[in-house]
Amino acid sequence: MLTLYNTLSRRKEVFVPIEPGRVRMYVCGMTVYDYCHLGHARVLVVFDTIVRWLRASGYQVTYVRNITDIDDKIIQRAQASGEPYTHITQRFIDAMHEDERALNVLPPDHEPRATEYVGRMLDMIQSLIDRGHAYPTETGDVYYAVRSFPSYGRLSGKTLDELIAGERVEPDPHKRDPLDFALWKAAKPGEPAWPSPWGPGRPGWHIECSAMGSHLLGPHFDIHGGGQDLIFPHHENEIAQSEGAHGCTFVNYWLHNGFVRVNEEKMSKSLGNFFTIREVLRLYDAEVVRLFILRAHYRSPLNYSDTQLDEARAALTRLYTALRGTEAAALTIDWASAWPARFKAAMDDDFNTPEALAVLFELASEVNRTRSAPLAAELKALGGVLGLLGREPEAFLQAGGTHADYPPERIEALIAERLEARRKRDYARADAIRAQLKAAGIVLEDGPQGTTWRRL
């Protein structure tokens, strides 16, 4: 029985899909005006893992993750560089896909782009006007009237008055209420624009997710996710728009992942304290980064530091070391058997990946003790559910060396030379070779089947 923490109720709830056996899920993706940073990596990996778990649990999942390819920042970038905005967005979409593949994030079933949905957004805005939830201004903008939606603020746990009390920006004089937000923004000269009944312009940020979500998943679907910073105003506004336009419940379960931090501070574009995924991947194996993310519960803060990444690498090394030399055949997991049952209990408890990983480490110890091929297969299969342990152990253990001086052939040659020295009981020479390789970050390990090597 899967339970998950619903931001809407602020408690764990038993998951009951709208349609038995099916899950319809939407996650807010990236605004593509720059490279993805580790905060984005966390969203990608966390919701990928959630989808993998839902599928492993037998659900037929439709997973939508959108791309915001038109907004103020994209326009700013285009104006600053003189490049057409579509070139910028395409470049960063490609980069995002590269990052995803590296992190073993499976592609969503649908990846709609905002610019493909402008027509449906216009329909939705008209419908909101017709229903008295929105109003156009003389300047060609259209705003959502938050006072027309009685439960506005429910997701963020605040009342309209509480939200207004903390208002920190100068309200637009054309707004009826300071918290009214733009559904449609009139175009300024030189900006990308689409025709509309209210004049040329572009959609506000929030309306795109309402339009794409309801088109691909229906007006009422199961799960909506994103980073915690989207709770207000983005998701609050999505609810107001979707329920205002369709007159039915929008989403049953709202899931939000915690932030990545640097020195106990939120990693963010505005603070400038971010590391891009590709920067980090130059220093650490992508699977190590994935494990680093899954070592913390998805709702907890995740502090980024070299120490943390180093520990994740050590942890992954332990798992792969247990698999080394085993015949871990592919296997269909029997969720009723002992180890998978423990793993399942952890994952069913609001996707508790740290607990699930603890099960894997205990299983790894058991594999080390018994050298049992079936247990090794179980370890590999359970790791696979988390998108981990998919490689040959040697491929991981020998990957990522920084010493170009020591390609595998040279290492093998030195191992052969050392073997000969050992045969002649020339231990001084044998140890010298080991020391030489160790200085290059390569460890030799003498085992019953001969000498193996790995990189530190």
Place this chain on the structure above:
RNA sequence: GGCGCGAUGGCAGAGUGGUCAUGCAGCGGCCUGCAAAGCCGUGGACGUCGGUUCGAUUCCGGCUCGCGCCUCCA
């Protein structure tokens, strides 16, 4: 100012009303030509002050500290 979340051993990080997290690091041992890996054993924790309870790290309240949201942000 309003609202919310958190505080666990050297570090990271789960969890529980009374027996174990787990990983890294430490210590002792086994194995090894020496190592490494692995195995066996082992020390070490629940911010603070009260309350509930036979018993609280776990439930409740105050306090302190940290973080976040109230503006674009995953």
